[in-house]
Amino acid sequence: MGVFPRRRLAAVALVAATALLTTAGCGGDEPAEGGPVTLTVDVFGQMGYEELYKEYMAAHPDVKIVERGTGGNLDEYSPKLTQWLAAGKGAGDVVAIEEGLLVEYKANPQNFVNLLDHGAADLKGNFLDWKWNQGMTADGKQLIGLGTDVGGMAMCYRTDLFAKAGLPTERDAVSKLWPTWQEYVATGEKFKAANTGASFLDAATNIFNTIVLQTAGNAQGYHYYDTSNNLVVDSNPAVKQAWDITMDIIDSGLSGKYGSWSEEWVSAFKQAKFATVACPAWMTGVIEGHAGPAAKGKWDIAQVPGNGGNWGGSFLAVPKQSKHQAEAIELAKFLTSAKGQIGAFKAKGPLPSSPQALDDPAVVDSKNAYFSDAPVGKIFAAGAKSLKPVYMGPKNQAVRTEVENAVRTVELGQRDPGKGWTDAVNNAKKAAAK
Numbered sequence: 001m002g003v004f005p006r007r008r009l010a011a012v013a014l015v016a017a018t019a020l021l022t023t024a025g026c027g028g029d030e031p032a033e034g035g036p037v038t039l040t041v042d043v044f045g046q047m048g049y050e051e052l053y054k055e056y057m058a059a060h061p062d063v064k065i066v067e068r069g070t071g072g073n074l075d076e077y078s079p080k081l082t083q084w085l086a087a088g089k090g091a092g093d094v095v096a097i098e099e100g101l102l103v104e105y106k107a108n109p110q111n112f113v114n115l116l117d118h119g120a121a122d123l124k125g126n127f128l129d130w131k132w133n134q135g136m137t138a139d140g141k142q143l144i145g146l147g148t149d150v151g152g153m154a155m156c157y158r159t160d161l162f163a164k165a166g167l168p169t170e171r172d173a174v175s176k177l178w179p180t181w182q183e184y185v186a187t188g189e190k191f192k193a194a195n196t197g198a199s200f201l202d203a204a205t206n207i208f209n210t211i212v213l214q215t216a217g218n219a220q221g222y223h224y225y226d227t228s229n230n231l232v233v234d235s236n237p238a239v240k241q242a243w244d245i246t247m248d249i250i251d252s253g254l255s256g257k258y259g260s261w262s263e264e265w266v267s268a269f270k271q272a273k274f275a276t277v278a279c280p281a282w283m284t285g286v287i288e289g290h291a292g293p294a295a296k297g298k299w300d301i302a303q304v305p306g307n308g309g310n311w312g313g314s315f316l317a318v319p320k321q322s323k324h325q326a327e328a329i330e331l332a333k334f335l336t337s338a339k340g341q342i343g344a345f346k347a348k349g350p351l352p353s354s355p356q357a358l359d360d361p362a363v364v365d366s367k368n369a370y371f372s373d374a375p376v377g378k379i380f381a382a383g384a385k386s387l388k389p390v391y392m393g394p395k396n397q398a399v400r401t402e403v404e405n406a407v408r409t410v411e412l413g414q415r416d417p418g419k420g421w422t423d424a425v426n427n428a429k430k431a432a433a434k
Contacts, residue, residue, distance in 0.1 A: 036064040037324050039331055042092035043069045044077040046285035047148070047314075048348030052340055056331060063327055074098055078397070084319075085111045091319040093328035094335075097145055099134065099313045100396050106137050106144050107394065113318040115143040118329045126338060130389045131353040135315050145315030146336040149282060149350035150387055152380040153210060153309035155184075156279035156287055158198075158272060159372065160298045165194035165275070171374060175303035181211060181245045184305040188254040191275060199256035202274045204246050204411040205404045206260050210278040212242035214309030217388040224400065224428070225393020231432045233403065234425040243407075243424070247417040250410055257411050266290045278304070280311040281380040285348030288370045301374040310387040313353065351380045358384050395432045402427035 053065045078101055084090035097105055120143050124132050131147040159169040168174055178184035188200035201207060216223040216238040223239055226232050233239055256274045258265040268274060269290035287299060316332040318325055334340050341352035342362050352358050358381050366377040406424035409415040
């Protein structure tokens with residue numbers, strides 16, 4: 001999936017979080033006498049691997065797979081992974097790494113198996129070029145991780161709430177409502193005036209992240225850091241443009257003000273408290289999981305305002321501390337193969353980073369029954385090969401957190417937009433300097 005910044009793909013589930021913490025020492029467990037090798041896979045969010053695990057174990061009776069996760073909260077997952085890597089124990093045999101955090105882990109490549117030493121070079125053609133290159137260290141000598149998914153952008157919306165507001169509900173007609181973000185705001189104002197009892201969108205931070213990645217991807221190819229790793233939050237027009245549009249959305253009273261990935265956010269899905277959600281491909285699995293069976297057929301997928309964009313994407317890596325490196329490498333190769341990526345897409349929606357998978361009829365012709373039979377293959381896969389990555393700098397996650405925290409303070413009425421922007425820049429600089 002992946003998942004995806006701060007991609008926190010689901011609210012923290014207490015049981016799952018407890019399980020992650022209490023089993024921290026179980027990665028790379030030795031098999032019982034005569035028993036199978038146990039491989040622990042650390043993930044966040046909805047990666048869609050459950051059926052793939054079953055298939056792999058059926059073909060490899062000497063392997064048992066155990067998945068651990070926090071339910072998707074990177075603010076929980078990443079610090080634990082960093083801690084385990086530093087300690088030399090506790091990490092899974094295969095670990096998922098979100099694209100926004102990958103550069104931090106690549107700074108310490110000694111913590112990971114170099115997949116180039118294990119035949120991975122032969123797999124390069126199985127991935128989009130830029131996705132493969134993201135997994136490489138700067139010197140080109142080590143491959144840290146194999147790519148799972150890419151983001152792709154759309155806008156998911158509730159047809160029942162649109163109908164209640166007197167707006168079109170058919171996806172092509174909805175797409176025509178908002179060719180630009182300004183027209184998205186105008187549509188939101190019409191929705192608000194209808195007094196449906198729901199807000200137009202879930203959270204200002206999700207919209208901000210969508211716009212900044214879209215704007216940067218269509219321009220210079222970077223947002224918080226330039227490609228020389230200089231912090232450019234206050235000088236990059238893409239960031240300020242995204243900020244200004246988001247402030248307009250907040251000022252128009254369109255946001256439900258839910259903290260992304262919070263328990264309140266999850267509950268709001270079930271209670272139909274907002275009508276639109278910025279929707280990279282992996283978000284479809286999140287929405288279905290949170291809104292539940294009762295909302296099947298009440299969601300659909302339209303074009304995102306503006307011009308495309310890419311939010312999210314992950315990698316699978318094998319820590320050197322794994323006691324079963326050979327088996328873990330083979331599992332990572334399987335999960336990131338075209339077949340594995342197709343299986344994950346069909347299960348939870350993360351868009352493949354494999355050209356072969358993107359061309360496969362199972363992806364191209366796929367429809368999502370939950371989203372009113374939306375042709376997700378055509379919506380997401382059609383333009384996937386032309387997606388433009390956004391460069392992520394060394395402290396990308398910490399900087400992003402501070403900028404989005406500033407967005408949140410304005411959304412909650414704690415700062416005006418001017419003071420919020422000052423905080424965003426100053427706090428981002430502090431985060432980058434740590």
